[in-house]
Amino acid sequence: MGNVVRVGLLGCGTVGEAFAELLVERLAAVEDVTGIPLALTRIAVRDPGKPRSAGIAAELFTGDPYDVVKAEDIDIVVELIGGVTPARELILTALEAGKPVVTANKELVAAAGPELYAAADRGGVDFFFEAAAVAAVPILRPIRESLAGEEITRVAGIVNGTTNYILTRMMGENLAFDEVLAAAQELGYAEPDPTADVTGADAASKLAILSSLAFNQSVAADDVPREGIVDLDRVDFELAAQFGYVIKLLAVADRFPAEDGGPGQVGVQVFPALVERDHPLATVRGSFNAVFVNTDAAGELMFYGRGAGPRPSASSILGDVIAAADHLQRGTHRKVPVGAPAAIRPTEDLAYSFYIRTEVVEAPGVLSEVTGVFGRHGVSIQQVDQDGSESQARVVFVTFPATERALNGALDELRLLGHVRSIGRVLRIYK
Amino acid sequence: MGNVVRVGLLGCGTVGEAFAELLVERLAAVEDVTGIPLALTRIAVRDPGKPRSAGIAAELFTGDPYDVVKAEDIDIVVELIGGVTPARELILTALEAGKPVVTANKELVAAAGPELYAAADRGGVDFFFEAAAVAAVPILRPIRESLAGEEITRVAGIVNGTTNYILTRMMGENLAFDEVLAAAQELGYAEPDPTADVTGADAASKLAILSSLAFNQSVAADDVPREGIVDLDRVDFELAAQFGYVIKLLAVADRFPAEDGGPGQVGVQVFPALVERDHPLATVRGSFNAVFVNTDAAGELMFYGRGAGPRPSASSILGDVIAAADHLQRGTHRKVPVGAPAAIRPTEDLAYSFYIRTEVVEAPGVLSEVTGVFGRHGVSIQQVDQDGSESQARVVFVTFPATERALNGALDELRLLGHVRSIGRVLRIYK
Ligand SMILES: NC(=O)c1ccc[n+]([C@@H]2O[C@H](COP(=O)([O-])OP(=O)(O)OC[C@H]3O[C@@H](n4cnc5c(N)ncnc54)[C@H](OP(=O)(O)O)[C@@H]3O)[C@@H](O)[C@H]2O)c1
Numbered sequence A, B: 001m002g003n004v005v006r007v008g009l010l011g012c013g014t015v016g017e018a019f020a021e022l023l024v025e026r027l028a029a030v031e032d033v034t035g036i037p038l039a040l041t042r043i044a045v046r047d048p049g050k051p052r053s054a055g056i057a058a059e060l061f062t063g064d065p066y067d068v069v070k071a072e073d074i075d076i077v078v079e080l081i082g083g084v085t086p087a088r089e090l091i092l093t094a095l096e097a098g099k100p101v102v103t104a105n106k107e108l109v110a111a112a113g114p115e116l117y118a119a120a121d122r123g124g125v126d127f128f129f130e131a132a133a134v135a136a137v138p139i140l141r142p143i144r145e146s147l148a149g150e151e152i153t154r155v156a157g158i159v160n161g162t163t164n165y166i167l168t169r170m171m172g173e174n175l176a177f178d179e180v181l182a183a184a185q186e187l188g189y190a191e192p193d194p195t196a197d198v199t200g201a202d203a204a205s206k207l208a209i210l211s212s213l214a215f216n217q218s219v220a221a222d223d224v225p226r227e228g229i230v231d232l233d234r235v236d237f238e239l240a241a242q243f244g245y246v247i248k249l250l251a252v253a254d255r256f257p258a259e260d261g262g263p264g265q266v267g268v269q270v271f272p273a274l275v276e277r278d279h280p281l282a283t284v285r286g287s288f289n290a291v292f293v294n295t296d297a298a299g300e301l302m303f304y305g306r307g308a309g310p311r312p313s314a315s316s317i318l319g320d321v322i323a324a325a326d327h328l329q330r331g332t333h334r335k336v337p338v339g340a341p342a343a344i345r346p347t348e349d350l351a352y353s354f355y356i357r358t359e360v361v362e363a364p365g366v367l368s369e370v371t372g373v374f375g376r377h378g379v380s381i382q383q384v385d386q387d388g389s390e391s392q393a394r395v396v397f398v399t400f401p402a403t404e405r406a407l408n409g410a411l412d413e414l415r416l417l418g419h420v421r422s423i424g425r426v427l428r429i430y431k
C-alpha cells in the first residue's frame, strides 16, 4: 500500500532491544493487518561496538543519535534512552524536523511534557508515550480517544510493579521489607538501585502523566507528594489482614472542579494504603498493575496488565509506532490535549479514612479521652480495636473520612497526652 | 476550528435518549478539548408524537429515518434502533452516502459485520461500534489500535451484566435462579423478556464481535455455541463455594494458529464456569463486566467496567462519534481489520478442567471403577469429594484438562454403570 515507514531507534538497552526484536518479528503481520509497511532503519547507542541481540542486523547501529533524529531516511523516531539528557534535546530535534516520536520515558514526559507536546504540534506530528504510563496496559489511548467526551473525575491505582511485588509477598508470607527487596533484586523484579520504585517517585511520574491526560491539565511529577513503602512494618500487614484489608502502594488523582465549572483543583498523591480484601485492586498481585478511571457517564472503568518489563513495554511502543505511521501516511496527527498547569490542592485538604496504630497506657477513661480529642478536631472514629493484657495496649483507630489537616491536628494533641505512649503508624484507607 | 459536524440520530429509546442528552450536555466541553464542534441535528423515531426528554429540542424529531441517513445536512449517523431490520438497510444507506456510522447494535454487527465493514470501506468512512461490545468499556479501540502489532491469543470474560447480577446474588445469598430473576426484573436489571441474556445469546453476540477484531477473522454470533444459566442448581453454587470457586457466565475465544503460521482455527464458547475465588474475574460483581485479553508480547490485560446501561453506553458512543468526526474533518478513516470467516474449532475439541457432580451407590470398589472409566477415556481426575453417610453418596469429580469429546465418552460409559445413579451437572473450570 503506502510507502515504507522507516523507524529510527534511540537506545537499545533493556526495552530498546526488546522493541527492536518485536518490530522485526512483526513486520509482515503488521503490514498484513494494517497495510502499513514498517522498517527498522537505524539504532543509536552509546557504544556501537557492544555485542547485541542476534535478531538485529549489526549494520543498523550508530554511535551518533543525531544521525537518527536528523536523518533524511528516518520517518519516525522511537526514544528508549531514558532520563532527561540527552533524550529531551533529541526528541525536540526530531519533532522540529517533522518526525513523530514515540517514547517510554516517563521521567522526561512527567518533567517536561508540555514543552514536548507543543513541539509536536508545531512540527505537525504525533508525540505518543503509552509505554510511559503503565507499560503494556493501553490506558492513555482510551483516555485520549474513547473518553474524549467524558468528564473524568478520578484516576487511581497500582502503577508500580516492583513495589506491588514486594507488598504482595510481605502481605502473603509475613516477610519484612528488606528480606523481600533482596529476593526481588535477585530475581530481577527490582533494580540494583530501587530508590525510584520504593520511594514512590516512579509512581509519581506515572500519575503525573495519567492525570494530565485525564484532566486535560498539566501535572508534573514534582507536583505529586509521595510516601514510599520503605518504612512499612510487619505488624501493620498483620493488623490490616485482621481487619480485612491488604496494603497496596496507590497513586490517586482527583479532580475538584470549581463551582463555576472552571478547572478548579487537582489532588494528586502516592501513598501506601489499606484496601479492602475484596476490592478489585486487592486482587492485583505481584508485578501486575491496574488503574481505575472514574467518569461521569461511563462510571467506573479499570485497566489491568503488566506495568513493567521489556517485552510488555515493547508491545505498547509498537502500538504507538503503528498509530503514528498511520497518521504520517495520511498527513495527520492528534494534538496531546493537555492544557495549562493544574492548580494542585494541598495534601492537607484531601480527605480519607485513616488507620492509626497507637500505644496507649491502660487506665480508666483513656479511650474516651482519646476519642474526645479526635472529635474536637472533627475526626469521627468508626472502629477501635484494643489489644494488650498488661498495662500497655496497642490500640488501632479507624476513622471516617477526614482531611489530613484535621487528622494532624488531632494527632498533635494526642502526642501531648500522658497516656498515649506513641503513634506508631498512620495509613490511609482506600475505598 | 473546523466546520460543525452534524450528528443525525436513529432511535431515541433507552440508549438513544441517554446519548442525545449526553451529547447536548457535552457540546462545549468536547469542542474545548478536541477542537471539534458537534451539533445534534435530527432524530428519527417510530413515533415522533411521543413525549421526549425535556433536554432535547422537540423540532429535532422526524418519523422518517431516511430523512437522516440521506440528508445533506447530516455528517455522521448514530444508529440506536436495534435489531437487524430496518437498522441494516439504514446503516448501509448512510455508509454508501459517505456518512460515517456509529452503532451500539450488537445483534446486527454480530450477524452482518463483514457486509457493513465492506460498505464503510467503499464509502471511505468509519464504522464504529464500541458500545456493541462491552458498552462503556473501551476495548475495541485498544484492540484495534494499541494492540495492532500484537498476536492476541485469547479473549475471555464476563460480558453480560444481567446474568452476572443474577449469578452474584445466587452465589452470595444462596437464592434460586427464578427468585433472583424476578427481583432483577423488578429492579430493572433484567428485561421483561430476559431470554437473550439468560440463554447466553447476548454474550455470544459480544464474543463474536470481540473475537473478530482480536483475531482479524470474521466470527458470527451463530458460530458461537452457548450454554445459559437457566438450569443452574443451588447445590452447585454451594459445592463451588466449598471448593473455593464462584460460578460466572463466561465468553471465551481462543486462537489456534496453524502449524505453518496460517490462520488455523478459532474456538469460541459461552458457558457458566467455576472460577477460583481469588481470580480477578471472581471479583467482578453485579452488573459489572470484565474482559481479559491475552497477547504474545503484552501478556495478560484486563478491561473492566459497566457492560450495560443507557448512560455508560452513551459514553462509548460519544467517544466513537468524536473519533469519527475527527477523521471526517481530516478526510480519513480506519478500515475495520476483520478478514475472512474464521474456521471454528468444534466444541468437542476444546479442553477444560471439568467439575462433575454425580450420585453414586456406595459399594466397595465403586470409586476405583469410576475413575477407571475416566482414565480409559484419557480423563485424569484431580480431586474427588464424596459426601453422604447412607447407601447413596454425592460424589464430585474435578478433572485435569481434557477435551469435551474425551469427557463425553467417559460420561456415556459411566451412565451405563449400575452404581452410578445419575450425572447431575457438568461445569467447566476456568483458570
Ligand atoms: N524497564 C522497563 O520495564 C521499562 C518499562 C517502561 C518504560 N521504561 C523506560 O524505557 C526507557 C529505557 O529504559 P531501559 O531500561 O531500556 O534503559 P537501558 O537498559 O539503560 O538502555 C539505555 C540505552 O540507551 C543507550 N544510550 C545511553 N545514552 C545514550 C546516548 N547518549 N546516545 C545514544 N544512546 C544512548 C544505551 O546504549 P548502550 O547499549 O551502548 O549502553 C542503551 O542501549 C526509560 O525511559 C525507562 O523509564 C522502562
Ligand SMILES: NC(=O)c1ccc[n+]([C@@H]2O[C@H](COP(=O)([O-])OP(=O)(O)OC[C@H]3O[C@@H](n4cnc5c(N)ncnc54)[C@H](OP(=O)(O)O)[C@@H]3O)[C@@H](O)[C@H]2O)c1
Pocket: B010, B011, B012, B013, B014, B015, B016, B044, B045, B046, B047, B048, B050, B063, B065, B080, B081, B082, B083, B086, B104, B105, B106, B107, B131, B132, B135, B307, B308, B309, B310, B313
Ligand atoms: N440498553 C442497553 O443497556 C444497551 C447497551 C448497549 C447496547 N444497546 C443497544 O442499543 C440499541 C438500542 O437499544 P434501546 O434499549 O435503546 O432500544 P429501545 O429502547 O427499544 O429504543 C428503540 C428506538 O428506536 C426507535 N425506532 C424503532 N423502530 C424504528 C424505525 N423503524 N425508524 C425509526 N426509529 C425506530 C424507537 O422509536 P420510539 O421511541 O418512537 O418507539 C425508539 O426510540 C440496541 O441495538 C441495543 O442492543 C443497549
